[in-house]
Amino acid sequence: MAPDLQKSAKIRRQPKQARSQERVNRILDVAEQLFIEVGYDQTTTRAIATRAEVPVGTLYQFFPDKEALLKALADRYFEQEYHLFAQLHAAMADAPIAEYVDRVVDAFDQFATDHPGYRAVLNHLIDLMTVADARNLDEYDQQILVILARFLAQRNTSLTLEKCELIAMTTIKVVNELLWLSLTRDRAFQHQIIAETKTLLTAYLQTYQIE
Amino acid sequence: MAPDLQKSAKIRRQPKQARSQERVNRILDVAEQLFIEVGYDQTTTRAIATRAEVPVGTLYQFFPDKEALLKALADRYFEQEYHLFAQLHAAMADAPIAEYVDRVVDAFDQFATDHPGYRAVLNHLIDLMTVADARNLDEYDQQILVILARFLAQRNTSLTLEKCELIAMTTIKVVNELLWLSLTRDRAFQHQIIAETKTLLTAYLQTYQIE
Amino acid sequence: MAPDLQKSAKIRRQPKQARSQERVNRILDVAEQLFIEVGYDQTTTRAIATRAEVPVGTLYQFFPDKEALLKALADRYFEQEYHLFAQLHAAMADAPIAEYVDRVVDAFDQFATDHPGYRAVLNHLIDLMTVADARNLDEYDQQILVILARFLAQRNTSLTLEKCELIAMTTIKVVNELLWLSLTRDRAFQHQIIAETKTLLTAYLQTYQIE
Amino acid sequence: MAPDLQKSAKIRRQPKQARSQERVNRILDVAEQLFIEVGYDQTTTRAIATRAEVPVGTLYQFFPDKEALLKALADRYFEQEYHLFAQLHAAMADAPIAEYVDRVVDAFDQFATDHPGYRAVLNHLIDLMTVADARNLDEYDQQILVILARFLAQRNTSLTLEKCELIAMTTIKVVNELLWLSLTRDRAFQHQIIAETKTLLTAYLQTYQIE
């Protein structure tokens, strides 16, 4: 389900045993935690291993290098986000657009709140890539984008699929950015930003007679 | 003019002589170039000094540490962006909103194109900060935000200034994000994204009877 | 037949079954190949095991450590070299010295050409030994030396066996060195070096009235 | 004077100050000592730095990596050997060949005794090179070879220079090998080997009417 990002999350050895799988998860959890706490650069692989209570060698058995942890984390985030969206989308497919926007934005807000490392991880991934690779990252959004674009095309059959993809992309980027902004603020302001996000999206989509 | 970012661009010695000022600029130009070329982490202070044809010691006379280069660069970008906006805003203050949006988005697009390092620099700055500091970065936008908020309040006097600031912030974030997205695409797609940005903003602002 | 080199080729388990023996040989063949290709240090035991299509654990069942592979290889080379020499020597025991030298040098040349890893292996073995151990390596030549010394003593009965051993040792070392030199050159030069080796040896032995 | 071995002894910074030069020498002395004591692989750069009483960073300021130490050492050996030979050769240019051989072999013997690390260093250098590079090492001998070849050509004008170079190369290789052999033996045996070396060389050169 995860997109085939170039070298994405290339795990050295696919852990088959329960114990190994649990270790891999623990490593990723610790990495996420430390990346948030002290930043990617300040996080040493040894620190991750130590806190995850595995020897460094074990860490390197599963992840070829530090960067791979970042990619695996991104994959994990994406997969969760995708499932969240796909489920909600299925449930809301026939709802009026205002309600659809309302529920979806709330869901993403919840997701962002629950995964404070998401943006930090994506951010670092961007830094590690040259401009040329930058587009690869979009593939993370691709799956959601396709669903969204189809949805829009159904709501307004006069729009080309190409146009719908453009609208979908715009929508996704805007939501991500505003939700991230919201995360840096206190709860009161967060609500205002989220409300504003909904207002903005509804207005935008109505421009295309999507209702 | 530059906001008082914590430790922002604290230049050790204010170069008074022409030669020094020229050196500082050369150092910043080289730093910008290298940050784009190989990334912040891969750029060594020595490499910057060497390419700028100054001794490392001299670099450290003007910048207390590597991070200060990033901040100084951000300041420089901001100042240019602010002047660009302030000038254009003054000229367009009375134009219909659609035209205003059109010209301003184009101007920011041009700016982003001319300064390919802008986003990369801001990105790294974010990485270096803990979540707590993150709001500091917004101060870069603060000046533009204030002008924009006042402008909106004038166009629709029934809106509170607080609300106008929220709208302004939303607007700025959205423009930044979509323009950055545009930068990673080919020229044809860039035009589409920019057109979409304008559509979105116009629809959004019209929601508030700003015309 | 192999001399009792200290720790030499101490194989952990003498493989009695055909399959095991075949595995040991395959491991040694691969080790030889890799030592030549990338060098002893760059060759990992895992790489050897993988290419030989055996699990690492199995490799360690036959060889106590990496060094043992080197020693086993040296033993294998030696044994082959010894048989080659012993056979040829028997056939040439009565030939004039010039002809003897001619045939033996040619045979060693052929052997060196056929076993490009020989010198590399010996070389590494030397590196792994302290100066004190260095003499152990000579034991590889010991068997050939003894045959040669006896041969010389028969040809000139006025020479002590001790003296003959000295001459034999000198001869062996010289041939080894010059043949190795020859290996690093193109075919045309190789012939010249080999001819020179024969000239040198014949002159040397004639000094002792060995004809 | 040292041959331009590929990347040979590429010192990062040419120490111009007396203190630095002294440090470089101290580093090389310690490296030589440790390479002999525990072998190249077992010698860590940190150990070298520590014993030489310099910080590791300083070591790396002069030598780009561990291998560079080996090469610098080889260069240093060669230069000394070359000077030794050149001087002695000048003094002996007109002596009878037996006396010439006698003195030169003794001189090389002395040199080998004084520099117990010489062969170990060359040996390691060989290991680090692919077969393709192997010939580069001969360049170390090249200067001595040229002198020797010219000398032979003068002594027997009927020999081509090419032939003389072949003879010279043979001579040098043989002497090196036998002297190294001698080093691994006790004093009594050393004398025998050296005597044998002289016998062999004299017989060999007389073959070509060099007297």
Added chain:
DNA sequence: TATGAATGAGACTTCATTCAT
């Protein structure tokens, strides 16, 4: 007996920053 995941010491090297000259 056969396997291969697990181990962790330790290697090399870098580079931001200082400070004596």
Added chain:
DNA sequence: GATGAATGAAGTCTCATTCAT
């Protein structure tokens, strides 16, 4: 003020070997 040699803590990653299964 200007210089750039000196510093050394710290980082990433490897790999020979073991031993539980």
